[in-house]
Amino acid sequence: MACKAQYIGTEEERIALSLRLDKELDDFIAKKKKSAYKDGLKPEEWDKEIESHPFFMKEVPEGEELPPLLQGLQEIKYSPDSNTADDLAVAYKDDGNFNFKHKNYRKAVIAYSEGLKQPFNNSHLKAQLYNNRAAANIHLENFRSAYSDCKLALKETPNYTKAKKTLAQACKALGLYNECISTCDDLLLIRSDQAIHELRKQAVDDKKKLDRNKRKEQAMQRKKNIELTKLKEMINSRGIKFLSDPFWEKPETELPNKVYVEKDHLVWPVVFLYPEYKTSDVIQHFHEDNRFEEHLSQVFADFPEWDEEKKYTLESVVIHYEDPNGKIHSVEKTSTLRSVLSEPDFRVDGCSPAFLLHAKGSAAFDSFLKNYE
Structure with missing residues (x-):
């Protein structure tokens, strides 16, 4: 005091x-x-x-x-x-x-x-x-x-x-x-x-532990750099383009889902957008050699909860993507992901390729087509 x-x-x-x-x-x-x-x-x-x-x-x-x-x-x-x-x-x-x-x-x-x-x-x-x-x-x-x-x-x-x-x-x-x-x-x-x-x-024990952890982090970073280099080479060799900067130039926090390499093949997180119901599905592991119909058959094995009119089926669904100039392009369900991503007009936004899905013959689909005439 x-x-x-x-x-x-x-x-x-x-x-x-x-x-x-x-x-x-x-x-x-x-x-x-x-x-x-x-x-x-x-x-x-x-x-x-x-x-x-x-x-x-x-x-x-x-x-x-x-x-x-x-x-x-x-x-x-x-x-x-x-x-x-x-x-x-x-x-x-x-x-x-x-x-x-x-x-x-x-x-x-x-x-x-x-x-x-x-x-x-x-x-x-x-x-x-x-x-x-x-x-x-x-x-x-x-x-x-x-x-x-x-x-x-x-x-x-x-x-x-x-x-x-x-x-x-x-x-x-x-x-x-x-x-x-x-x-x-x-x-x-x-x-x-x-x-x-x-x-x-x-202090000696803690220093050993710290040094060991640093060596592990350095080894992990070296491995990460090697994997990223290989990933960039594979993407570039396929002619895949991005809407803005490639994902590897963006902060980690912006990209929770990433493309990765599996036995010399790319596996992507792919987004299916349903504009009519303003909802979406994310296919976390879409192998580049998989056909669209392979994943769609699982997505529409049962009618989704949001599909009250039961319009969306493997047979009725149609797929499109929009290019940087605002034009739409149709995607065949038998196409592989790799073939579509390599198209000259396709752009990957961030790290997840995105596609627009509609039920063929629906009023929402007709309106969608008119918007792009």
């Missing part, structure tokens, strides 16, 4: 304040002695009452001003006129240590930071404040801040063992395994420490 305060008076006034603090504390305790407890003295009740006195108050009630007594105590402790810069830095360090001990790590960080703001020149004290703040930040999982503070501590005091220990912990948490290992080696040259031995072992 540290705060900066203004000058509170002369030496005589400060002595008088000290005497008044003693008297008020005695009066407070004497008053409590006269209070009767019907059910006996309970520890939690005593704690609650004693904490109501400003001398023992842990926090100022929200919305209230700092009690004069507590303000006086803080002014004695934190007055820049009554303390040297070193004294103030030590006072803030002590506050930080108290909060650290009680696991109030955020308050500890604030206290150490206030200490570092003081204009003192004691390098070892600065190193202690930096290291202690780093240790608190490690508990808060602010590992990058902890790492930076350790570096600053060692800049002030290069052989500061505690700062090296904290640095090793921060490096381990950040995945800086080489630096963690080298820092542990430096510490173990000074003296054997089981905790440092264990930390070093963990």
Whole structure:
């Protein structure tokens, strides 16, 4: 609960304040002695009452001003006129240590930071404040801040063992395994420490795992690049064209379904569009040598739920695609996918060839044809 305060008076006034603090504390305790407890003295009740006195108050009630007594105590402790810069830095360090001990790590960080703001020149004290703040930040999982503070501590005091220990912990948490290992080696040259031995072992194990995963990723990427090169060569050799940029030049997230190679053949995700009902089917694995009728016979093995008039059958369905100039082209059901994709006017949009399907003789199909006359 540290705060900066203004000058509170002369030496005589400060002595008088000290005497008044003693008297008020005695009066407070004497008053409590006269209070009767019907059910006996309970520890939690005593704690609650004693904490109501400003001398023992842990926090100022929200919305209230700092009690004069507590303000006086803080002014004695934190007055820049009554303390040297070193004294103030030590006072803030002590506050930080108290909060650290009680696991109030955020308050500890604030206290150490206030200490570092003081204009003192004691390098070892600065190193202690930096290291202690780093240790608190490690508990808060602010590992990058902890790492930076350790570096600053060692800049002030290069052989500061505690700062090296904290640095090793921060490096381990950040995945800086080489630096963690080298820092542990430096510490173990000074003296054997089981905790440092264990930390070093963990860093070595984690580094091996990281290196192994990197090798796997690199191998997978090499394999992926080889497969993509082969895929591009096969697509280009078939004369297949795209409506815009080829799919391999687009972000992965834009293309959930992709063409792939299977035993020197291309397998495509193909979309069947039904404009009359504004719905579609996706054939995830359409082998380029498959005929359209092979997949349509499965799609229309039963009437689709949306086909209320039961018009769409293998026999009645007709297939078209639209070229970049807005003209439609008919597709025979006996055609293979490869033969259609290789036609000069066909364009693949993204990574999925798309086709328009209608029921022959339907009003929707007649309207479709009129639109393209």
